[in-house]
Amino acid sequence: METWQKQIQESLTTPEEFAARFDLPLDQVQDIEKHFKMRITPHYASLIKEKGDGLYRQFVPDPAELEGSGVSDPLSEDSDSPVPGLVHRYPDRVLFLVSHVCAAYCRFCTRKRKVGDVNKIHPSHIDAGIEYIRRHTEVRDVILSGGDPLMLSDRKLESILARLREIPHVEILRIGSRVPCVLPQRVTEDLTNMIKKYHPVYMNVHFNHPDEINPESQRALRLLADAGIPLGNQTVLLKGVNDDPAVMKRLLQKLVANRVRPYYIYQADYVEGTEHLRTKVEKGLEIIEAVRGWTSGVAVPHFVIDAPGGGGKIPLLPNYVLSMTEDQLVLRNYQGKVFIYPQVRDGETVKAPEPELITESVDMI
């Protein structure tokens, strides 16, 4: 197996390398590079089958990035930062940006303006972040993010985990990482043996397409799961990548087969330079409809929108409740069949019609 250091050394990072590898006009790639960082590992590049496929679209710069609208900090993370690099939006948990680099730069990244810029996510902010968490006893869950926390050396990552683990009110640690997908070689036994000393540690990985799951990433996921790290997956819904229910279903099923529980599907944020990859919200609902009931419940994630302006994640569900009165609910199941369910009123179940199938085809609301 090639080492991860070699993967990083041989990554494509310059416009020249991208232009040559993907047969693109150099000046075009140079223009994009003035605005947004680019990087792809040899491992991930080798998984791309053809120009424009679901893997290509996620990492190869596209001139469309310089068009369209969008904002640079759609989630107002900067204004919810009590100290730089730490976002405290929810009552009991914080997002802690501990690394400014990623193994590969996703073209749709919400922090597109920030990642790769050491001034925006600076290592010197880490001490202040830990101090903030120590002083805020309501914080029982710390989510390490970035950039990618697994781009830190084992030693640096361990120093952060160890210091957080010493704080009595911090119950769980979470790591959000795309490394198991784009640089799976980075997941070594040394790494997992280190992480498991600080349990409970959860990890959310980030896979967007079934072709991203291959023997190398499967090995990484196996090591992580064997170290007792509960694995979740966050997927971003992307046009031309996974906005097809069949593709998404295959991804979700493959994740579960590798002991990864799909956690969230995100509506792609309103970020500048990403419009060509965004879908309508209806697409996410259509995908949830296409999997709920039709495949294992453990494979079905929540579809969420991260509300602009710092409202946090809001779940969206297809409507399964057709009506609800004091007496009864009218529900539909995954196949569109309609059922009546009697309510409980004053401690007694209302004698409504038997809960039963009443019709097989009613227009969905």
Ligand SMILES: *Cc1c(COP(=O)(O)O)cnc(C)c1O
């Ligand atoms: C996503 C997020 C979290 C974690 O949310 P969960 O729903 O608990 O996974 C925490 N803080 C911020 C700022 C986030 O964006």
Ligand code: SF4
């Ligand atoms: S790995 Fe995450 S933070 Fe890094 S570029 Fe991709 S989406 Fe952005």
